[in-house]
Each structure stands twice: as C-alpha cells, then as structure tokens.
Amino acid sequence: MKVEKRREAMLKAVLSGMNDVAALCDHFGMSEATVRRDLRALAGERRIVRTYGGAASVGMHEPEESLDTRRESFREHKEAIARAAARHVQDGDTVFLDGGTTTAALARCLIGRTEIHVVTNNLLAVSVLAAADVRVTLIGGDVRPSSMSTLGALAQLALSRITFDKAFLGADGVVAGRGLCEATAEQAFLKECIAGQAAGLFVLVTSNKLERASQQHWTPLERNWTLVTDALAEAPVLVRFEERGNVTVECAELMSKES
Structure with a gap:
C-alpha cells in the first residue's frame, strides 16, 4: 500500500475511535515504528493530535456539559447502571462514591x-444518603461547582488515611x-488516589462514553x-475491554416501560 493511501486509512481509523498505537498496529499489521511515523506525519498536517500512546481527532476535547444537562441526559441508563452496581455492595462494606450523576x-x-x-467527594450523594440515615463521610477539599464534588490537596490527603472495600468511579x-479521561489534571489524579485505596474497583459509565476520549487528562487503570x-x-x-485481561x-x- 502506498504511503498516502496507508495514512488516509489510518486517519479514518483514528477518526472512528481507534486511538491506541497497539490497536493500530494490529489492525494494519504494521510495526509500531511505522504507525508512530504515520501518526507524526498526520499530526504535522494538523489532521490529528498526538496523545500519550496514540492519537485523537482534532478538536476532540469537548466542553464539559453543565450539571443540569448531565442530570437529565441518559437518566434511565444511569439508573440501570446504578442498580447493577448496588448489587455489589454488601452489608459491612466501606465504599467510595466518586463525583458525578451516575454515582449519585x-x-x-x-x-x-x-x-x-x-x-464520598460527591455532594449530590451526601444530601441523599445523610437524609436516609446512611453513615456518610465527606472528603473535604475545593468544591467544583460543575460537578458538585470536592477535589484538590485536602481531598488527596484525606484519601491517604482511609481504605475502601469497593470504589465506584x-x-x-x-x-x-x-x-479514564477527565477535564482536569486534578480530577484525573484524584481518581488515581481513590483507585489506589480500594480493594475492588468499579467504573460506572453510560455506553456513549466507551472508547470516547473527550478530554485530555487521564487516569491509567493497570489493575483489575x-x-x-x-x-x-x-x-x-x-x-476491546475484555481483551485487556484485567x-x-x-x-x-x-427497565421496560411496562415494569
């Protein structure tokens, strides 16, 4: 395949969501060096942007939705995910609930x-649970109004002093x-701190967020x-997730409309 056609094919793959160098190597049957060279060339033409371990489409870093919008979007999907996640919580557990509307x-x-x-660092969750006489500990820190959650140095310090049976991110x-991708480096690092303190780790996301690199800050997940x-x-x-092995x-x- 000529270089021009190969790079056009690679561009289409990246735009379709195939962002990882290893995945591109497998898909095209090419060496890592060749894939990286082609990605550098496409980035030089401003057709993609390079990311850690791969590439992404130009302009992919989307503005964050407002809290009100996130509360209303995919509500039924989030409730289904929440019901499934709740089945993993056993009596006697200490669990961490991350910020966000799905964890709320x-x-x-x-x-x-x-x-x-x-x-939790989720102020939406605190108001629900405290009113229901569930034992709640709020991690302090700086309040992030767009998600109604706390983060920052104080939150990181508090997390270093407690461990969890399960964490839900x-x-x-x-x-x-x-x-996991996040809008800010502080958010991404806080999730890494949470994951490091949990015996069991669960990520709760609606299907539209899978293989979606909408932001530029990352929390690596190398554990199970x-x-x-x-x-x-x-x-x-x-x-693609199952093939990772961890x-x-x-x-x-x-829920059906009839139920």
Missing part, C-alpha cells in the same frame, strides 16, 4: 442500607488500554477492575 444515582439505590459506610470517557455500563453498548467495543464487563438492562 447509585447513592439513591443505597437508601436504607444502614449497615454500610459511604465515603465515574468518568468523562473510558478507553480500553488507556483508562469492573466496567459497569448499559446494555446498549456495542459488542465490538466491549470486546477488565470484567457487566451490562445493565434498562
């Missing part, structure tokens, strides 16, 4: 669970082999973890 939905599923201890996007998403996730996308995939069914 999980908090609603834990109402009445008085034999658990919830640690949200994300702006999840990419197989790369991890469970991906909980909705049943609308496409099989080829899920396979990811267990769980798909949550939406």
Whole structure:
C-alpha cells in the first residue's frame, strides 16, 4: 500500500475511535515504528493530535456539559447502571462514591442500607444518603461547582488515611488500554488516589462514553477492575475491554416501560 493511501486509512481509523498505537498496529499489521511515523506525519498536517500512546481527532476535547444537562441526559441508563452496581455492595462494606450523576444515582439505590459506610467527594450523594440515615463521610477539599464534588490537596490527603472495600468511579470517557479521561489534571489524579485505596474497583459509565476520549487528562487503570455500563453498548467495543485481561464487563438492562 502506498504511503498516502496507508495514512488516509489510518486517519479514518483514528477518526472512528481507534486511538491506541497497539490497536493500530494490529489492525494494519504494521510495526509500531511505522504507525508512530504515520501518526507524526498526520499530526504535522494538523489532521490529528498526538496523545500519550496514540492519537485523537482534532478538536476532540469537548466542553464539559453543565450539571443540569448531565442530570437529565441518559437518566434511565444511569439508573440501570446504578442498580447493577448496588448489587455489589454488601452489608459491612466501606465504599467510595466518586463525583458525578451516575454515582449519585447509585447513592439513591443505597437508601436504607444502614449497615454500610459511604465515603464520598460527591455532594449530590451526601444530601441523599445523610437524609436516609446512611453513615456518610465527606472528603473535604475545593468544591467544583460543575460537578458538585470536592477535589484538590485536602481531598488527596484525606484519601491517604482511609481504605475502601469497593470504589465506584465515574468518568468523562473510558478507553480500553488507556483508562479514564477527565477535564482536569486534578480530577484525573484524584481518581488515581481513590483507585489506589480500594480493594475492588468499579467504573460506572453510560455506553456513549466507551472508547470516547473527550478530554485530555487521564487516569491509567493497570489493575483489575469492573466496567459497569448499559446494555446498549456495542459488542465490538466491549470486546476491546475484555481483551485487556484485567477488565470484567457487566451490562445493565434498562427497565421496560411496562415494569
């Protein structure tokens, strides 16, 4: 294949969401050196941007949705994911709930669970759980109004002093082999701190966020973890996660209109 045609094919692959160098090598049957050379050339033409371990389409870093928009979007999907995640919480567990509307939905599923201890930086979850007499510990720090969560140095310090049986994380996007993407470096690092303190790790995201690199800051996930998403996730996308070897995939069914 001529260089020009090969690079056009690689450009189409990147634009379709194939962002990882290893995946591009497998797909095209080329060496890593050749793939990286082609990506550098495409980036030099400003047709893509280089990222750690791969590439992404130009302009891919999307503005964050408002909190009100996120509360309303994919509500049924988030509730299904929350119900599935809640089944992993056992009496006696200490669990961490990350910031975000999907983990806030999980908090609603834990109402009445008085034999658990919830640690969280999610102010939306605190208001739900505290009113229901669930034991809650709020991690302090700087308040981030766009997500109503806390983060920063104080939150990191508090996390270093406690461990969890299970941690439930949200994300702006999840990419197989790369991890979780977030809008800020502080968010990404805080998730890394949370993951390091948890015996079990769960990532709760709607299927539209799978293989979506919408932001430029990353939390790598090199340990075993469970991906909980909705049943609308496409099989080829899920396979890319399952092939990693350290990811267990769980798909949550939406409630039927009749139920």
